[in-house]
Amino acid sequence: MRNWKYFRLIIGTVFFLILPPSLVIEKIEKVQIYSKVVAQETKKYSDRLNEEKLQTEAQQLDEKAKQEVENGELETALQTWQQLLDIHQKLGDTDKIAATLHSIGTVYYQLSQYPQALASLNKALKISRELEDTAAISKTLNEIGVIYDRQGKYPKAIEFYEEALEMAKKETDNVNITAILSNLGLVNSRLARYEEAIDFYQEFLQHDPPNKATILTYIGAVYRYLEEFSQALKFYQQALEIYEENEDLLNIATTLDNIGVIYRGQEKYSQALEYHNQALSIREELGDQDGKSTTIHNIGIVHRESGKHSESLEFLTHTLILDRQLGNLNGERISLADIGKLLEKNNQPELAIIFYKKSINITEKIRKDLQVLPIEEQRSYVDGTITDIYRALANLLLAEKRAIESQQILDLLKVQEVFEYMGDMKYDDDKSNQVIMLRLENIFTEKYTQFLDEIGKNDNQNQDISLEKLVTIHDFIGSEEVTEIRSEIKKKAKSQRLTPxxxxxxxxxxxxxxxxxxxxxxxxxxxxxxxxxxxxxxxxxxxxxxxxxxxxxxxxxxxxxxxxxxxxxxxxxxxxxxxxxxxxxxxxxxxxxxxxxxxxxxxxxxxxxxxxxxxxxxxxxxxxxxxxxxxxxxxNITAASIMDLTPRRNRNLRILAGALTEGNYSFAIGNKQFEFESLPFAGVEVEKLASIFPQTKKLLGDDFSKQFMELRMASHSLIHFATHSAFVTGSPEDSFILYGDGELASLREVENWNLNGVELVVLSACETGKGKQLGDGSEILGFGYQMQAAGAAASLATLWRVDDQGTSEFMNDFYTALKGGINQVGAIQKAQIAMINSEYNHPYYWAPFILIGNGF
Missing domain, CATH: 3.30.420 (Nucleotidyltransferase; domain 5)
Structure with missing residues (x-):
């Protein structure tokens, strides 16, 4: 065989030798071309096999990731999606790359890792825009909107929802359109824009969606919040008809509960109980323990409001036991607070205080993860806000002459008010915000917990608790031991020996x-x-x-x-x-x-x-x-400065000052219209400042820009804004600072500023919401907090739009005092007294300047 190969080689060689040279070259070229073609075809075949293999693998990974998401294995799904993304990138499937990035973003969202989710979704959005894939653009915009919504950044969410809706309508994507309309309704209800919310819900209903009943429920919830009970009842009953037609027992029970809450609001207690009891029967039939807790709580509240305190305590205790068994911390804190309210009504303040404290301690424990729920998603028995519980406890402690303890609650109340206004906060993980419990209060808590555990013990798996066991709560509360604890708490708490x-x-x-x-x-x-x-x-x-x-x-x-x-x-x-x-x-x-x-x-x-x-x-x-x-x-102090009043020693001020010296500006934020003119004396104000502190960096006109200011803030110790700004009720995005080039910075954006090392931020021409509709001042508290959270020690703001020339005079006196070595709080007093003794003696001119934070 080996000889035969040699023979073929010799024959071939002789054959080529006897041919003319030109033909030999031609033959060689043909062989080379043929070989190249064969190699190319072989590579194409190999690539095709490899591509088919990768596509098969991609399909398997896609199915695997979806199954993992369905099973709640989100971290594993994330890894699988990432492998899938690598394959699509190798294959160059641009549309599938965008889709996979979208999926990765949604998993990050489910894991509450919002920055990673936004990064992935924005990459997907960029690719979808390049491909002009309207459907994909709409879905990704909606998903981004949901994340901003979840973070409490509602105007930002609305911006993405509205663009998503515009894109979805181009595709006539009915499913996506209804999803976005629902989201727009929810976010507007959060912002108390109830008419807008109802408009979006009504538009949703025009598409005749399969989940029409859900939106009818949302509309009912908005009217309930507005205390327009007859309207709320109408929409809840329409939803109930649909659920009954579909034999949707879970939603039937929920809607019966909602109707019961409406009757309770109308003080029709017998009708309220009728609907709640119908809901309870369905919950028990379905084995819906979480829903059962909600309904039993509703019944307890009806009894409390109708003056049946004994029955109320039994039902609320039952709810608390269920919440503890279910690990429902949010439900537990609400149940504790409602028992506290009941005990307060029943003239047992010492015990009421313990329940309020326990409720607030759970709130403080979970606040880092709390989200502002839309009113449609709140448990139907929730009334008021979380701050109401803090206020109720502070009120009760003060009524009982326990001022030391109430002082801590008042501090925490301010923290909670900022949290509710801003939607999120930065926390000091080393600092405990737990309400201090007295020794005797801890003894009662331990005994009460043992009592609840004993009642909760049962042999059957459906966790039914007999009425006989619940009745014993009265024996426990009225026991000689608990009575003695109450008496000792009253005696020792009033002695003011506590030093929290x-x-x-x-x-x-x-x-x-x-x-x-x-x-x-x-x-x-x-x-x-x-x-x-x-x-x-x-x-x-x-x-x-x-x-x-x-x-x-x-x-x-x-x-x-x-x-x-x-x-x-x-x-x-x-x-x-x-x-x-x-x-x-x-x-x-x-x-x-x-x-x-x-x-x-x-x-x-x-x-x-x-x-x-x-x-x-x-x-x-x-x-x-x-x-x-x-x-x-x-x-003035905020939640951020209340425990940081250390005197500042640095008098070597490095000042950055910007002034709105030209231009007229008109714009709307939310449903408010703002009209601003340039400030003629703003330039004079900054020039006087520079004459007192010659090293001042001045930015006037267009040079006073958002980008320029934010780049230079960190290298200065005092930032001065001689421009219009406003702190208005609503959301943090409704409060703003106007730059010299017409750009705005919202209060929400301040959290991204680098103000570390900044001693004072001055806004010399701002105003707060005023008129007949005053809020609770949380926008002012939020402004002060936000400046300090960004790193500034304090801020100086004005409570109303002030006289331009008068402000210039005040600032001149203020900075002159600072130059003389007086601290900020002293410099404000000195400047105000100077104006009182001048032609600007009316408080309109000198009174609006308030210092928030550490002015020492």
Whole structure:
């Protein structure tokens, strides 16, 4: 065989030798071409086999990832999707790359890893835009909107939803259109834009979707929230008809519960119980333990509101046991709070306080993961907001003369208010926000927990709890042992021997300000009274109660606000409305603690205003002879600064100052229209500032841009904005700062600023929401918090749109005082007194400037 090969080789060689050279070359070229073709075809065949193999593998990975997602194996699914992405990238399947990136983004979303989700979805969106794939663009825009929605960034979510809807309508993608309309309805209801929400829901219904009943339920929930009960009832009943037609027992039960809540709101308690009991029968038939907990809680609330406290306690206890068995922390905190409210109504304040404290401690534990739920998704028995529980506990502690404990709750209340306004917050993982429990309260909690565990024990798997076991809750609450605990709590709590950790820390902070002789003032506005707490460096908190009806308080407060912004010339100062209202407010807020401040030689008030008090400057209160700012320095604090009052030693200020010197601007944010002109004296203000501090970096006109400012903030210790800005009720995106080139920065965007090392941010021409519709002042609290969360020690803002020239004068006096070595809080007082003694003596000119944060 080997010889035969040699023979063939020799024959072939001879054959080529006897041919003419030209033919030999031609033959060789043909052989080369043939070989090349064979190689190419072989490669194509090999590539095709490899491609088919990769496509088969891709299909298997796709099915595997979907199954993993369905099984809840999200981390594993993420790895599988990533392998699939690598294959599509090798194959160059651009549309499939986009689809896989979309899938990866949705898995990251389900894992609550929002930055990664957005990064992946934005990559998918970019590819889909390049491919002009309208359907894919719409779905990805909607998914991005959902993530912003989940983060509480509602206007951003709306922006993506609206573009998604526009794209979906081009494709006439009915399924995607209805999904987006539903999302737009939900997000608008969160923003209290109820008419817009209902419009989107109604448009949704026009598409006659299969889940029509769900949207009818959402519309009913909006009307319920508006307390338009007859309208709510109409939509709930329409939804119920559809669910009954489809024999959808789970949703039938939920809708029966919703209808029961409406009747409860109308104080038709027998009808409410009828519907809740129907729902309960269905829940038990289905074995729906979570739904059963909701319904039993609803029944407990009906009994409480109708005055049947004994029955209410049994049902609410049953709910609490179910929530604990289900591991439902959110339900548990609500049940605890509602039992607390019941015990408070039943004149058992010591026990009510324990239940409120336990509820708040669970809230503090889970707040990092809390999301602002749309009203349609809240458990149907939830009334009010989370802050109502904090306020109820602070109110009860003050009524029981337990001022030290209430001081911590008031601090936490302010933290929670910021959380609800901003939607998220930065946290110090090393700092505990748990409410301090007394030793006897812990003893009761331990015994109560043992009692619940005993009731919850049962042999059957459906976790039924007999009524006989629940009745024993009354024996437990009324037992001699619990009665003794209550008596001892009452005796020892009033002795004020408690020294909570936060009080010790706060007093240690105050002791650092020996020269300032600072004290912290906490007012709390309640329906029938005003509660005042004064914390000084060397003595227990001082507590004073002022009896004033909230309606009367609001009337005087509003008259004070009107007087503050009224510039009409009045010859006799005593005729000023601001004087009359300011004197009344002084008598309510300051006079009751005046002797205590004199005894403590207080010179500086660190002020933690509550609710609508945030709309007025404390320094403008009038004692009959002087404005309060003439007697005290005043520093407002937020949740971020309440435990950081360390004096600043740096007087080497590096200032960055921008001014709106030209242009007119008109724009709408939400449903509010803003009209702004340039500020003629803003340039003068910045020039005067630069003359006092020659190293000031000035940005005027178009140079005062968003990009330029944000790049340079971190390298300066004081940032000055001589421009329009507004803090308005609503969401953080509705509050903004206007730059010289017309760009806006929302309050939400401030969280991305780098203000580390910045001692003070000054906004010299801002305003807050005003008029007849005042909010709770959370936008002002949120502004101060956001500046400090970004790294700034403090911020100086104005409460209303101020006189341009008067502001220039104030700023000149303020910065002159800073140059002289006075700290920020002292410089504000000095500047305000200078204006009081000048032609700008009306509080309109000098009173709006408030310092928020650490002004020491």
């Amino acid at each position: 950790e936060m009080l010790i820390l706060l007093q240690a902070q105050l002791k650092e300000h020996k020269k300032e002789n600072a004290a912290v003032l906490y007012p709390l506005i309640l329906e029938d009274r005003l509660e005042l707490i004064l914390v000084t460096a060397n003595s227990p908190p001082i507590h004073r109660t002022v009896l004033v009806n909230q309606k009367e308080f609001d009337r005087v407060l509003f008259a004070f606000i009107v007087g503050l912004i009224d510039r009409r010339e009045v010859n006799d100062i005593s005729d000023y409305r601001v004087i009359r209202a300011g004197l009344k407010l002084y008598n309510w807020l300051i006079e009751p603690i005046e002797n205590d401040m004199k005894n403590g030689r207080v010179k500086t008030i660190i002020y933690a205003p509550d609710g609508k008090l945030r709309y007025i400057p404390l320094g403008a209160l009038y004692d009959g002879e002087k404005w309060l700012t003439e007697r005290f320095k005043i520093n």
